[in-house]
Amino acid sequence: MASEMTARIVGAIRAVPKGAVASYGQIAMVAGHPRGSGAAREVVRILNALSRKENLPWWRIVRRDGAIALPEGEGAELQRELLRQEGLVFDREGKIAACFFWDGRIDVDF
DNA sequence: CAACTGACGATAG
């Protein structure tokens, strides 16, 4: 492994329940990093490096404000599609409502 | 080996 923290972040990403989304900072926080630190960038790195390899649910990771982080044409459309399939709804601004964010706790299975 | 780069986030101005 690249490092233990990488593994923890991967674990956190995998822990996001279906039908919910999590922000980069949230993942970092769950992985044991202080909030506000640049750890969110680690999540970015990991997604780019392992989303495919480790088969991670990369589409459940969005911006803190609920917007899709990917640039249009880079998979944003696909991500929206996948999230819709999980029952998520986008508001008029193309953002996900706060109530869809993962609690950071164990799955809540609605 | 040094510098740059990210699908970010919080704070300050």
Add this chain to the structure above:
DNA sequence: CCTATCGCCAGTT
């Protein structure tokens, strides 16, 4: 409300 900066760190160049 918006722009500017720093923080963090591994993979790339």
